[in-house]
Every structure is written in C-alpha cells, then in structure tokens.
Amino acid sequence: SRTRIFAVGQLGPISLADSKEAAVARLIALLREAHGRGAVWITFPELALTTFFPRYVYDDPADYDRFFEEGLPSPAMRPLFEVARELGIGFYLGFAEKVVEGGETHRYNTAILVERDGRVIGKYRKIHLPGTRDPIRKANFEHLEKRYFEVGDLGFRSFGSSVGRIGLCICNDRRWPETFRVMALQGAEVFLLGYNTPTLNIHHPEPAHLREFHNRLSLESAAYQNAAWVMAAAKCGAEDGFAMIGGSAIVAPTGETVARASGEDDEVISYACDLELGAYIRRSVFDFARHRRIEHYGLIASQ
Ligand code: CDT
Numbered sequence: 128s129r130t131r132i133f134a135v136g137q138l139g140p141i142s143l144a145d146s147k148e149a150a151v152a153r154l155i156a157l158l159r160e161a162h163g164r165g166a167v168w169i170t171f172p173e174l175a176l177t178t179f180f181p182r183y184v185y186d187d188p189a190d191y192d193r194f195f196e197e198g199l200p201s202p203a204m205r206p207l208f209e210v211a212r213e214l215g216i217g218f219y220l221g222f223a224e225k226v227v228e229g230g231e232t233h234r235y236n237t238a239i240l241v242e243r244d245g246r247v248i249g250k251y252r253k254i255h256l257p258g259t260r261d262p263i264r265k266a267n268f269e270h271l272e273k274r275y276f277e278v279g280d281l282g283f284r285s286f287g288s289s290v291g292r293i294g295l296c297i298c299n300d301r302r303w304p305e306t307f308r309v310m311a312l313q314g315a316e317v318f319l320l321g322y323n324t325p326t327l328n329i330h331h332p333e334p335a336h337l338r339e340f341h342n343r344l345s346l347e348s349a350a351y352q353n354a355a356w357v358m359a360a361a362k363c364g365a366e367d368g369f370a371m372i373g374g375s376a377i378v379a380p381t382g383e384t385v386a387r388a389s390g391e392d393d394e395v396i397s398y399a400c401d402l403e404l405g406a407y408i409r410r411s412v413f414d415f416a417r418h419r420r421i422e423h424y425g426l427i428a429s430q
Contacts, residue, residue, distance in 0.1 A: 129402040131290050133317065134161035134169040135358050137375035139392035140178075140366040147176045147203035153393055154220075155210050160395045162214045167243065167290050169395075172321035172362035173221035173253075173298045174236065176203055179323040179362065180223075181258065181275055182268040182369055191275060195225035195234060199247055212245035217288065219358075221297060221321040223275070224252070236276045238295050238321065240286055249286035252279025253297040255306070258329075266329045268369050285315035291402045294355070298322035301345040301359070304352065305427070311353035312415065316402050318349060321360045326370040338372050343384065351382030354408035356400050364391035380405035 136157035141150050154171055161169040174180070177194045185191040200208045204220070211218055217240070224237035236256065240249030256278060258270030283306055285294040294310030294317070301307075301320055310318060324342060326335055342359075350357040356379060363373035375388035377398045386396040409415070
C-alpha cells in the first residue's frame with residue numbers, strides 16, 4: 128500500500144518580541160505530536176521562525192537581518208533537525224534565507240524539504256512575491272515582501288523522497304494555477320505549502336469570509352486539477368494585533384478537504400493519505416499525456 132500519514136503543523140501567532148528558540152520549541156512540540164500519530168512528514172508554515180515581519184517598514188538591513196537564517200541548518204533550526212532525525216519524520220519548513228552567492232548577498236523567502244534521515248533534499252525560493260516594495264500607507268500595516276526578498280531563482284520543482292514525489296511552494300504561489308501544474312508535470316504527488324495571510328486585504332476592502340474562501344478554493348482546485356494531495360499550514364491568529372487567517376488543511380486528489388484546523392493557535396492535523404488515489408486519477412481522467420492539448424496552451428508561457 129502507498130498509504131502514509133501526513134501531518135500539518137499550524138502555528139498560532141509569533142510576536143515580534145518572541146525568540147526564534149521559542150518558535151522552534153513550538154515546532155518541536157508539533158512535530159512530536161505528529162510523530163505520535165504515526166505521521167511520516169509534517170508541513171510547517173511560511174516564515175515559521177519569526178513574526179510576519181514584511182508587515183513592518185525597515186530601511187536598513189541591519190534592522191531586519193535578525194529575521195533571516197544563514198546556513199542549513201541555521202543555528203536556530205538545529206534542535207528541530209535533531210529531533211526530527213531522531214524520530215525519523217520528514218518536514219517542510221519556511222524561513223527567511225540570507226545567502227552569499229557569487230560574492231553578493233541575496234535574501235529569499237524560502238522553504239526546505241528535510242528527509243526523515245535529516246538530509247535536506249529540496250529547496251524552493253518563493254517566486255510570486257505579493258505586496259509592494261514601498262509602503263502604501265493604506266492600513267496600519269504593510270505587505271513589503273518585494274522590499275525584503277528577491278524573486279526566487281530555483282523554479283517550481285518536485286523532489287523524490289522516501290514518502291513519494293513532493294512539490295513545494297509558498298503562500299501566494301497557491302493562488303496561481305501555473306505553480307502546481309509545473310510541479311505536477313514533474314510527477315509531484317503531494318504539494319506542501321505554508322502561508323501567512325492577513326485577514327485584512329490592504330489593497331482593497333474585502334469581506335473577511337472571502338479571504339478564507341479563496342484560500343480553500345485555491346487548495347482544493349490545485350489538488351483536484353493535478354490529482355495530488357495538498358498539505359497547507361497557516362501561521363495565524365493575531366500577531367501583536369495583526370490578524371491572519373487560519374484554515375490549515377489537508378486536501379485529497381479528489382479536491383475534498385479531508386482535515387482542517389479548527390482554531391487559530393498551534394494545532395496538528397493529520398490524515399492517512401493514499402498516494403495511489405492520485406496515481407489512479409492521473410492514469411484516467413487526468414492522464415496528462417492522453418488528454419492535455421498543449422498545442423493550444425502556448426500563450427500561457429509566452430506572456
Ligand atoms: N505571505 C503571503 O504571500 N501572503 C499573501 C497575502 C496577499 S495580500 C498582499 C497571500 O497570498 O496570502
């Protein structure tokens with residue numbers, strides 16, 4: 128059988144004043160609970176070690192470098208790596224990455240895939256960066272991902288693992304169908320993603336229920352249209368008064384949400400996922416090779 132228990136570790140708020148060590152202790156508690164349920168893999172949120180700092184305006188890297196990690200594992204991540212390897216559970220972790228490449232410093236919104244034996248087997252740097260570079264001063268917070276991060280340079284990839292073929296992306300990527308299709312074309316059977324989604328849309332007024340609905344709609348359509356499992360982990364609740372939606376979910380390749388977080392605090396959800404279900408759908412109704420008509424899709428990649 129190809130049934131494996133996957134878990135999602137939702138995080139409640141992380142305050143600006145909280146240490147990375149405290150965040151990692153919470154991640155380890157979630158990981159232990161997931162392991163206790165028999166999970167082989169756990170998905171954690173985007174930027175899981177700090178508050179969602181792109182809501183704040185900083186000018187000097189010296190003021191925002193403290194949110195970034197250098198090296199893999201970074202010193203802050205090391206205890207998480209150790210416990211995960213000891214328990215034999217793989218994980219997805221989102222964090223702010225600072226790296227010197229070719230003599231230049233780069234900063235990315237990054238996620239990694241860590242195998243059950245502790246090896247880093249995949250890395251993704253966020254491509255769809257929402258928000259602005261400069262403050263727009265429409266609310267009492269900003270969304271400055273374009274200020275702090277470069278567009279990811281690693282593409283949308285999928286990685287072979289001991290539990291199946293995994294594709295990873297981050298938050299805003301889930302709103303774009305191309306994200307998932309490119310990974311599905313590489314055989315991804317499970318998509319992992321973390322998110323931080325402010326309840327209030329700073330660009331235009333939007334009813335709060337639409338934020339939740341669009342999250343769910345994006346996850347369910349990605350799963351259904353690509354015949355893949357989706358694991359989506361929120362960081363949510365009010366971070367120093369700035370509210371973010373919860374709704375962490377596990378979605379089956381049928382498009383059905385099969386597990387859903389109930390609150391806006393630290394919470395594990397899990398499900399026994401049959402990877403053969405997705406494989407069957409990919410051999411039938413969504414057999415890409417037989418049914419896709421790529422000669423009519425050229426425009427998508429040309430503009
Ligand atoms: N973190 C992240 O990508 N959040 C965005 C907020 C969009 S509103 C500027 C999201 O798509 O959920």
